[in-house]
Amino acid sequence: MSSNLNHALQFEHDWQMQAFATPTQPDQATPGLAENDDTSKSRFILNRLFQHYPLSFAVRLWNGSMLYIGKDTPAFTLCLEQASVLRDMVLFNDPARLAEAYFSGEVQILGDFDAAMQLRYYFESLSLPLTEKLGLVYRALTLAESQRAPDTAQLATIHQNQPAYANSLDYAAPNDFYSLWLDDKMLHSCAYFCDAKQDLAQAQHNQLDLICLKLHLQHGDTLLDIGGGWGGLACWAARHYGVFVHCITQHPQQHAHAVAEVQKQGLEKLVTVTLCHYRDLPDTPRYDKVVSIGLASQTGEHNLPAYLAKVHAVLKPGGLFLDHEVTTESPGRQHELATRFINRQVFPDGELSSLPHIRQQMQSASLEVFDVEALRRHHALTLRRWVSKLEQRHQEVAASFGERTYRIWRLYMTASAIQFEQGVTGIHQILAVRR
Secondary structure, eight states: OOHHHHHHHHHHHHHHHHHHHSOOOGGGSOTTOOOOHHHHHHHHHHHHHTTTOOSOEEEEOTTSOEEEESSSOOSEEEEEOSHHHHHHHHHTOOHHHHHHHHHHTSEEEEEOHHHHTHHHHHHHHOOOOHHHHHHHHHHHHTOOOOSSOOOHHHHHHHHTTOOGGGGOOSTTSOHHHHHTTSOTTOOOSOOOOSSTTSOHHHHHHHHHHHHHHHTTOOTTOEEEEETOTTSHHHHHHHHHHOOEEEEEESOHHHHHHHHHHHHHTTOTTTEEEEEOOGGGSOSOOOEEEEEEESOHHHHOGGGHHHHHHHHHHHEEEEEEEEEEEEEESSTTOTTSHHHHHHHHHTOTTOOOBOHHHHHHHHHHTTEEEEEEEEOHHHHHHHHHHHHHHHHHTHHHHHHHHOHHHHHHHHHHHHHHHHHHHHTSEEEEEEEEEEO
């Protein structure tokens, strides 16, 4: 028998003796419910996993038992519908696995959703001695499977007839999905708030004007909108600034909506919408101004030089380029959970670059940067508005697009808002001129 296993078994024995010798605290179990073996094992495991957790929360086990972490009023309840979830928490202590369990319905979160998001940071930093972890693994592997069936109606909503886009956050979802929680112009980008109480629609109008003013749009200018989404910026620039706009997008749903919007507003002579990739644009300097909202972080850091070279090729000498990008604010964080989650669930080819790296790449592409504005706090407010609207439309989203889709977007946007609020992730508008 190995030395590690000997130590683990001794650790297990010592903790069993301590557990049986220590009277059960009245707030540690469900009142009036006899505690079975699984509940005892689960309490032991949870107490060890969360011995240094700073907040208080409740755990509802798959057998209906309630356990409590901390001494204060629980901020939220983590409902484990399967014993396998607790096993994974011990074996991997990977917050991405816990997130996936939430998406699939094996975990429910009741109460303060923001507070529950703090579990991610705790698991990222959790490190148990090997012998202690082996002892917890030994207990976890002996947990019985669920004797109480999960909410079958809810699981059916999550798992049955799920569309392909329910497993990702790309733009494959129907336009009707985004219209439930975006503003009236379908802008899926950072708004600009004059104050924290301003409504989302007005803040998005502020942002459209800010972009157009930064680009010094003049009547008769030609503007290329790369990755123009649902056409909100293109129509705004044409209607309010009298410019000719070429809007390109790779997504058929967005293209169809943008074309319909141009026709609805009678802007056919000023706005053209093309379904194509930016790489397909001819290398001809035909545009006075170019704008790109969030495209570089979707294309991937390794594609950034080619992307900026294309911008340089289509922009007239002396023309302005405005790049609006989400950035990482902490060098070396590219492989942490947040970026891994975004890369896997949002844009599989995407990566977040730092502001200094983007500026360096622009310099190499002969695009001279002369203005940068940080919009981190604005995007945190934007995300909070989106999450609030999504939660208000929960039943509609789940009924039409599946509970899993709702959960992925809710968790992703809430976690992103927290990151922007904490300064882990940023967003910048970078204005450059073609030399």
